[in-house]
Amino acid sequence: MRIFSSFTTIVLFLVSLLCVAQGQVKWELLKHEGRDYVSMENVKQFYRFQSMKREGNRITMTARNLVFQLKVGDQEIQFNGVKFICTYPVIETSGKLAISRIDLTKLVDPVLRPSYIARAGQFRTVVLDPGHGGKDAGAVNQYGTEKAYNLRVATELRRLLMQRGFKVVMTRTSDVYLTLQERVDLANALKEPAIFISIHFNAGSRSARGVETFTLSPQGVAHYGKGLKSSDFQLLNGNQHDSANIALATAVHGQVIRCLGKANTFDRGIKRARYSVLTGVKHPAILLEGGFMSHGYEARLIANPQYIAAVARGVCDAVVLYQKAVNGRRANSASSRVPHQ
Numbered sequence: 001m002r003i004f005s006s007f008t009t010i011v012l013f014l015v016s017l018l019c020v021a022q023g024q025v026k027w028e029l030l031k032h033e034g035r036d037y038v039s040m041e042n043v044k045q046f047y048r049f050q051s052m053k054r055e056g057n058r059i060t061m062t063a064r065n066l067v068f069q070l071k072v073g074d075q076e077i078q079f080n081g082v083k084f085i086c087t088y089p090v091i092e093t094s095g096k097l098a099i100s101r102i103d104l105t106k107l108v109d110p111v112l113r114p115s116y117i118a119r120a121g122q123f124r125t126v127v128l129d130p131g132h133g134g135k136d137a138g139a140v141n142q143y144g145t146e147k148a149y150n151l152r153v154a155t156e157l158r159r160l161l162m163q164r165g166f167k168v169v170m171t172r173t174s175d176v177y178l179t180l181q182e183r184v185d186l187a188n189a190l191k192e193p194a195i196f197i198s199i200h201f202n203a204g205s206r207s208a209r210g211v212e213t214f215t216l217s218p219q220g221v222a223h224y225g226k227g228l229k230s231s232d233f234q235l236l237n238g239n240q241h242d243s244a245n246i247a248l249a250t251a252v253h254g255q256v257i258r259c260l261g262k263a264n265t266f267d268r269g270i271k272r273a274r275y276s277v278l279t280g281v282k283h284p285a286i287l288l289e290g291g292f293m294s295h296g297y298e299a300r301l302i303a304n305p306q307y308i309a310a311v312a313r314g315v316c317d318a319v320v321l322y323q324k325a326v327n328g329r330r331a332n333s334a335s336s337r338v339p340h341q
């Protein structure tokens, strides 16, 4: 089995290290189905993309170290090959290509300018939450249980992070059962700034495969795959970190896929959800689904300790990258506004 040849991958995944310059733009808001949109021309000017090309429905914008790809009518966008699922599709209205304002402010901007996220870099503590445990096995296949795989990743990741000087707090270090609220309470009892990473493996239809990373849905954004409900408009604990959440997810998702090697996995994208651990934790938080235990090929890969080690390495690299990115120098902030809600 030839796996984990990540160093031969030329594709850039260091999205979270980008800190693009921004120009002076008079943002023009476009209305579509009652929502605000901004034109891609505005986006191009503000982030100083050098070019914007359109082929059919596909749009490609390039800057010095960045390729931004979108498709009219589609919620999926990519930055340097890393996939994100927007809240609303990219549209064309009165001859203008446009992206929704909520996707600009809650996704595009924090990903492109992580150093603008206030106070995000001041943490030394990482909370690791291996999902399930005890009577709750999570997904199960012929090779093992999700609760055991989650704990293996977390244990290896703790070792790597401690080598890099981080303090690591685990919600569990053995095969014990904890409720979701107990995990949240444990993280929220910490006095110091921290980040929270929940580790899971997936199960689904036999053909479903790949890695996906979830962050809390911003206010007014549905849980992935579900319709918008009135409760989606409540502001939750985790929403204070909307920008940090998506920046952390970008780093983790990109680095895990890089460490696994694009040939060995499938990028399902960064998505929004209202899982309890994401809604309740007061720190920037993400939930990683590291592959499908219900997929024949991925089930065998996940059972291989090299795969577990690669996931742990990816997350550790990501935490280091994320911290560097959010600590980056802010540029002249007076001209740096995107049209927030």
Ligand SMILES: [Zn+2]
Residues within 6 Å of the ligand: 131, 132, 138, 139, 146, 200, 201
């Ligand atoms: Zn799980």
